Amino acid sequence: MNNLVKFIVKNSGIHYDEITAERNQTLFFEGDECKKVGIIISGKINIISYFSDGKEVVYSELTKNQMFGNNLIFSSEPFYRGDVVAMEKSVIYYVSREELMKALSASPEFLELYLKQQSDFSKTLNFKIKLLTIGNARDRFLYYLTFYNKQITYKSVTKLAKELYLTRESLSRTMYKMAKDGEIKIENKTITLK
Secondary structure (H helix, E strand, O other): OOHHHHHHHHOOOOOOEEEEEOOOOEEEOOOOEOOEEEEEEEOEEEEEEEOOOOOEEEEEEEEOOOEEOOOOOOOOOOEOOOEEEEOOOEEEEEEEHHHHHHHHHHOHHHHHHHHHHHHHHHHHHHHHHHHHHOOOHHHHHHHHHHHOOOEEEOOOHHHHHHHHOOOHHHHHHHHHHHHHOOOEEEEOOEEEEO
């Protein structure tokens, strides 16, 4: 448990609702108003947009101790920009806007923890934006490796390609060429930038 979740659980003054979401359950649809912050206690939540041609874009893949709605709850336009979907059975704590305001006003410790979570979210968002501005697959892959201290472990090329917003084929070609040229070393699902 991260410190923010620990604070909410241990502080009896903060009211939250606990729900269990089933796999593939849509919690909120794109355009729904955000009235509460969701804190993931277990499971995995994705924020996804679907296009008329059937294509989907995953904006966020969130897991244990991460939050959703926190970037919308105080917005002048607090509406979800994608569907919020449980990718597996998940336990979520919901904290209303009113409860959040009370906790933020009453506790400097909670305020600091919440702002840290917001800052970490902004950092991740900036990373994704910069990643998307890089046009070619090789430079995007290099930026990704550098961001993660020149070494990553991956489950599959398909999942890694999704993280990089590349096609599987494009990433495979890039990895093969970079390994052949001696720029990277691939061993046991770990890639190291030389």
